[in-house]
Amino acid sequence: MTDRIEQRINSLNKRLNSEKRFRIYCIGAMSFALAWVLILFLNIFSSGYSAFYRTVIQVDVPFLNLIEDTTQFSEMSSEDINNLSMYSFSKKAIYGLFPDIEEKKDKKMLIRLFSIEFEQEIREFLKSNKSNINETETIYLTASDDVDQVNKGNYPRDLDEDKRRIKDIQLLFFDDLVDRGLVSYEFNLPFLMRGDSREPELAGVGGSIVGSLFTILVVLILSFPIGIFAAIYLEEFASKNRVTDFIEININNLAAVPSIVFGLLGLGIILNTFGLPRSTPLVGGIVLSLMTLPTIIIATRASLRAVPPSIREGALAVGATKMQAVMHHVVPVAMPGALTGTIIGLAQALGETAPLLLIGMVAFVVDVPQTPLDASASLPVQVYLWSESAERGYVEKTSATIMMLLGFLILMNLAAVLIRRKFETKW
């Protein structure tokens, strides 16, 4: 008798224990998923935030050596200043940091502490301050990528010299400049404004932000009206027949087609058959519109379906035509849902990369595009391009680009949530 009871108790304990274990597994699985969200964000942010400031080195530029009277600059046009030969002058200004150096090799190393555009930077300074140049001006010149990374502590200093991109003598110079208080940080505005570059310290996301904006604009212009019209037709006017069934099946299938297949469509039809220009936001926008359409159509249809029949019937009862009932009464009520769907679709399109690779939006573009017909990159493509580059400086730039991309996505999704909260009517 007692044996039996004991057996029961044992088996009950076993069952309860396995219940506990199972619960722990479940919590573990969920924490695992949540942890990866955290790891992903921490990883990106910790390696990316440093791209938003940059190292500059303070250099005294004796403009008196370039010209006898510095007031003369104010009479020069920008073109005159462009024609001035400033290369050796700029170099000498940098040598002025360490007047004792004699050897040519060391001088070269010193120059390499700066970005290759140091001459251009001095020229720009001259252009924008030409009416007000003193004999000697203090200018903050961009440091080279290697110096920038060492200064931010992203690059190990204790490697062997031949394994390191920055040489011992350069580190000596650099430490001395730090001691003299000439090295400082400033907000990395050029990173936000400029196009791509082969030099990490000069590369910016400005071009790809504009490219992304143009692409999204094209997507919005194409897919918003087409998507909404298609949804209105299918939900309000279509009679149930083979054609509309076929359209429905097609829309659902398109939503599941891998994005790269849309890239093949763009390459085969839009570029090669219609001959639209490669690498442009226009073509990228068209391809992404086709991808986004199913999302918009499905969301709009759902919100049209949620409008109670009483609204339609009320309008019809007072003599409106079917079209008037739909356009004046049903669609305005369904609009918040359609807008939410559109924004979510646009957010998907903004993050999409694969189809853009196939239609050539991976071109290396230095200029910020002016129209949707200029070759350009987009934010996610920029991430791909920079992640393929070997230089250390591109790692933080890539992470920073991702931060901006995620920022845009969060904003868009927030907008979608707000629109839904504010305007959606519950029936």
Add this chain to the structure above:
Amino acid sequence: MGFILISLIILIGITSYFLGNLRAKNLRTSNQKNLKSLSHYYGYYVALWALVPALLILLMITSFKSFFIEQYVLSDFIALGSYTETELSLLFTQIENTALGIKLFDENTILIDGAVNKLNYINKTIENLTYVTVLGLSGLLVLYSLFNINNKLNSRKIVEKFLLVLYFTCSLVAIMTTVGIIFSLLYETLRFFSQVPIADFLFGLNWSPQRVFVREAGDLDTRDLANAFGAVPLFAGTFLIALIAMCVSVPVGLLTAIYMSEYASPKVRDWAKPIIEILAGIPTVVYGFFAALTVAPLVRDIGQGAGLTVSSESALAAGFVMGIMIIPFISSLSDDVIKSVPQSLREGSYAMGATKRETIVKVLLPAALPGIVGSFLLAVSRAIGETMIVVMAAGLNAKLTANPLDAATTITTQIVVILIGDQEFDSPKTQSAFALGLTLFVVTLALNFIALQVVKKYTERYD
């Protein structure tokens, strides 16, 4: 020019709306004519006449313009008869560049100069012609439709008919997209299979299209082609990486779904669910970067610590990160399915004295199984079609391997590798990417179809 012209047309459209509206109102008051529709419908009616034909003509002109210009400019060269089609199109690009002031070559100067002049002339003429035709047509039709307004005309019906046709056309875009995808994939694929036997593609063990590319200058040996385009290593790599991804996402996703639907308090649910769904909203290129820069080195270091040789582009790293990406697909779909199991089944099970775990494992999961399997299939199709993670983190060279620590390549990776940058369009190498794309399209479509059927069958059972 396009921008100015389109703004002008739109301006005409807006004005004509007001004109039509005004004329209808005037007719109503002055002649006591009983018009059949409200005044503003006559405005829309006139505006449609102003806009639609003009825009259609403009569209036609812009799409046929470049072909016509090319024929006209190159007519001298075509008359010579000594140029092939590719040479001609190259020549045209050079002429265009010369017209822009970029001089790149100096042979045939007289003909080229003539062609440049011709190009400038024809461009100017066509631009002027476009302006005259489009604006003239638009203006004439406005006048025509304004005088057409009378008491027999029911403009509301016409406008509504037009809108209906417009809506229907928009809904056809989905069909046209599908047709476009199938057409473009099939066209290139058939050309590919005319050079490479289909059996060699589907069952060949060696994938190295680069080799063909190098040898393209000489004649292509059919044996070479057969040896270069065996896609089995790609299928195997895709399968391997998708399998790893599923190994991560299935247990995590399913257990998360169970926790969400059966254990979690509404409060926990409310904040945990959106956070996990963030994973689905992150662009795949971000996962790719994360996999290539953080996870792959980690996997390599751990592997080397354990004395294993791990490739720096291991299938494990790519598959693992892909698995994390897929978790929300499985968890939210399975969550819905488990929640929709009728409450009576749960209560019946509890009434028999079953613990929660026993209820879940022995009652709920079997009941929800078809739906859960459907969600797995959808996730597999997602994993197979995923591109950026594998392009950035998986290997580029095709090697037949089942070792997750080795580099493996996938169908999507090879499509990108082949088609990125400039490509020659007539080579079997380029066409092979389309054949891969078609395979991908068919497989994902089949998976989705099966998944939807399974889910559908299940939902019918309890409704």
